[in-house]
Amino acid sequence: MTQQTETITDFPSEIINEGKVQILVPDLKAYGVTPSNYAPSKAPVFYNPVMEFNRDLSVLTFQTYQRIIDHEINICEPLTSQGIRGIRYAAEVDAVNKVLLSDISTRACHLAQHNIKLNNLEDKIILKHSDANRTLANHASPKKRFDIIDIDPFGTPIPYLDSAFRALKNRGLLATTATDLAPLCGVHAKACLRKYGGKPLRSEYCHEIAIRLLCGSMATIAAKKDIGIQILFSHSTDHYIRAYAQISYGAKKADDSIKTMGYFLLCCNGMHREITHQPFDCSTCPECGAKMDYTGPLWTGPITNTEFIEQLIIQNQKTIFTKNNTKITKRLALISAESPMPPTYYVIDKLSGKLNLPAPANQTFIDALHKAGYQAVPTHFNPRGIKTNASAMIMHKILKELTATTQP
Helix, strand or coil, X not given: CHHHHHCCCCCCEEEEEECCEEEEEECHHHHCCECCECCHHHCCCCCCHHHHHHHHHHHHHHHHHHHHHCCCEEEEECCCCCCHHHHXXXXXXXXEEEEEEEECCHHHHHHHHHHHHHCCCCCCEEEEECCHHHHHHCCCCHHHCEEEEEECCCCCCHHHHXXXXXXXXXXXXXXXXXXXXXXXXXXXXXXXXXXXXXXXXXXXXXXXXXXXXXXXHHHHHHHCCCEEEXXXXXXXXXXXXXXXXXXXXXXXXXXXXXXXXXXXXXXXXXXXXXXXXXXXXXXXXXXXXXXXXXEEEEECCCCCCHHXXXXXXXXXXXXXXXXXXXXXXXXXXXXXXXXXXXXXXXXXXXXXXXXXXXXXXXXXXXXXXXXXXXXXXXXXXXXXXXEECCCHHHXXXXXXXXXXXXXX
C-alpha cells in the first residue's frame, strides 16, 4: 500500500473503504490527528473519518429523495476535498446522471481525480478546480441547475447558501452542515448574530436552537430570491448539525417560509418557554413572574417532515452501512418519534437541579408524564432529554410527586 500511494501523493496516505467505495486519504496518524482535536490545517488535504455517519445518512437521504421524485438526478458537491462524499453519491445513489465536484485546493483536486479513477466513475463525475461559489454561480441558469446540492464545509455554510439557492432546480434539495456550534449555541453570541442573523441562547436545548437558527438563515436567504423552503430532515450529531431543505419557487412560497420565523422565550428561573413573533411581547414569565430571555429570529416550524422520515426508515431497511446500521436505525427511530412533538426539549437533570431533587431515569419520568395524560418521548438531541407537551410547572409538580413516592 505504501509503494502505491507514494507515487500518487507527496504526503503520507492510505486507502480506506467506506460504503461501496475505496478512497485514498491522508494518513491521519502521521499528523497526530485525533477525532476530538482536528483542524483542516493538520493534514494537506482535509479528511474526517468521524463524519462517516454524516455521509451514510446523506447517502440514505439522497436515495430516499430520488425515489420520491422518481427521475434521474444531478448532484453538486462544491467543497469536495478528496472526493469521498461525492464519489459515494455517484456509486450508491440510484438514477444519478452526473455528480459535479469542485475544490479550490490543487492538492485536493489531484487526490479527488485519483479517487474518481480508483472507483471507475469517470463517466459519472465531473471535477473542477474552482472556488465553491464560482462553481455554483456557473450553474445558476435554468438548464444548468442541480437536483441536489450538498454544502459540507468546516465551519459555517452561510457564505455558500446564496449561490446554492440560485443553482437549485424547483423542488430541489439543499443539504447543509454547520460545525461552528460555539456561536450557534451561544458561546460566541456576536458571531452567531453576524453569520446567522439571530440571537442564540445558552440553554439546555441549545442544539435544537442551533438547527433552527441555521434553518432560519436558509429561509431568509431563499426568500430574497422568491424561494420557499420545507425542512425534510435534520439532526444534531457529535460536533455538528445537519439540515435538508426542499425548495419551491414562488413569492407565495417564500412568504409562507418567512411566516414561520419567530422567537423562543425562556424563563430564566422556572424553565417555562414559548414561541412568539415579537421577542419583547412577554418580558416576564406567566408562570412565576421571573425575567424572560429570548433567542431568534429563527425557524419555528417543523425541523423534520413526518412523512419523509417514514420513507427514510423504509429506505434504511433496504440499505446496508456495515459500521453505522445500528446507530442509524436508532437515530431515525428517535427522530421519527419526536418529529410531531412541540419545539424544544427538557433535560431531566436540569429540571431536577432547579428543585434540588434527585434525577429519575428517563423512562421513569416519561412513564409518569404519560400516566398524567401528557405526551412525552426521548429526543436524539440529548440522551437525558425529553420532548413533551407538558409545561415546566407541570413537570416540576410530577417530578416532586415522583421523588416523594420513590424516597424511603
